[in-house]
Amino acid sequence: MINISKPFFSEEEYESALNVLKSGNLAQGEKVLEFEDNFRKFIGSKEAIAVSNGTSALHTSLLSHGIKKDDEVITTSFTFAATPNTILHTGATPVFVDINEDDFNIDPDKIEEKITKKTKAILPVHLFGCPCNIDKIEKIAKKHNLEIIEDCAQAIGTSFNNIISGSRFTGCFSFYPTKNITTIEGGMITTNNDMINEKCRMIRNHGSKERYKYEILGHNFRMDNLRASIGIVQLKKISIFNKKRKDNALYLEENLNINGIIKPEIKKGHTFNQYTIRITEDFKRTRDKTAEILKENGIMTGIYYPVPMHKTILYTKLGYSNQVLQVSEKISKEVLSLPIHPEINQENLDHIINTLENIK
Ligand SMILES: Cc1ncc(COP(=O)(O)O)c(C=O)c1O
Structure with a gap:
């Protein structure tokens, strides 16, 4: 049978994972930091924050940009459920814009007609690994003072005019087994913004920077050392x-x-x-x-x-x-x-x- 997707692991991933298991340092730690650093360098963003999956990457990013009840976020309907559902989870409303027939991505020429006073962000999806026209989207966002959060779940290494997806705005990645690299479950947020970086790191860890010092409402959206150790090897390939x-x-x-x-x-x-x-x-x-x-x-x-x-x-x-x-x-x-x-x-x-x- 020829499968639609197949993760590729070699001895290196097995060894890397086994070393973590043997070390006893299983939860978020050194390996996560190493994976974040390597991923940040690969994308060309200032920061990378590892999270539990692509859905939590989107949810955390939206929260870190202050998206909340009564806000509207413009996105596409032709996507995986996580894209609009995480908008709903923040209390905001997803506003759907139609797609281009040629690349299945949000049609930038149809975005402006959906912008209202409540619009806070545009969430384009680089579907199937095909880059959105991020230049056009950026122009619209600048004109209307909107945030951009890129759904790069399917787009690890994708670029538009040599701009790597997730390198300019907040990027949300997934490492689910069908993706171009995998950590089994896993995700990553990329950003150049120190405030967003700090907020994401807090949100993924119950809103705390230090243990038991809860400053904002957060979740457990952490990645662990085991998954990170697999991600480190996968990223090299x-x-x-x-x-x-x-x-x-x-x-x-x-x-x-x-x-x-x-x-x-x-x-x-x-x-x-x-x-x-x-x-x-x-x-x-x-x-x-x-x-x-x-x-x-x-x-x-x-x-x-x-x-x-x-x-x-x-x-x-x-x-x-x-x-x-x-x-x-x-x-x-x-x-x-x-x-x-x-x-x-x-x-x-x-x-x-x-x-x-x-x-x-
Ligand atoms: C476009 C898109 N966004 C978000 C996600 C969510 O990622 P995850 O399954 O890692 O939660 C996926 C995963 O399939 C996806 O394809």
Whole structure:
């Protein structure tokens, strides 16, 4: 079976993790500090704060920027639940802007029409590892005095015009096993702002800088030394992993040419956490049937995401159901992600291409 994602561990990760287990220093400590320092250098941000997962990275970042009840945060509906849900957790309201058809990211040209007096921040998502046009978003944010928090969960090493995602504004990363590097569960916040750094560090640790000295309301969103020790080794391999993903994407770009299938654009700074094609009405079978046929042929695929957030049960209950986000709604019916993780080889890719070509 060709899996849609597969974490790659070698002896080095096993050894690193075992050393932590044997040391007895398991909770947040030296290894977390080392991972933070390495990650900060990789992204090019002043600070990096390790947290328990990508969801807590978003939640902590929003709180550290002072997002609260009655505020509005502009984001996309075509994303993982964590993006808008963490906005809800702060008491603020997610305001959805439609996406571009070509890269599935928030359409910057549609942001301004959604800005109100309550808008406090823009939360763009670099979906599938494809960079948002952060220059355009920055211009809008500056004009309206808004914060920017980047959802880089799927975008470790992604860049737009050579600006690494998460290096300019607050960045939120995930190290879940499907991501380009993994710590199993895990996340990271990057920032250049000392005040945000300090607040994030407090929020992840029950609002305290010193033990039992609680200054603000926080959570337990800490990372531990065991996960950090795996992250340190994984981070050393990120360039190799990202190159392999890109090479696989380039191979599909060149060799997958079938009427009715739209391929993703190969943008320069794209890190291909997912290679997502669109199965349009012109293809011989529906998207779901195509996924079924691929599975019968030993190829696992992913549908990210079958329902845009504003159409989910939760958001329907919250009153979002009559919102129209035409592109998000259309795209969610067409997307199909194909395996391109670093262990996928040319033989696997040819099998994927041949299977799609042979569908009747
Ligand atoms: C776009 C996006 N944001 C946030 C998250 C949340 O990350 P985590 O699963 O580590 O909590 C994910 C994880 O899949 C994601 O894909």
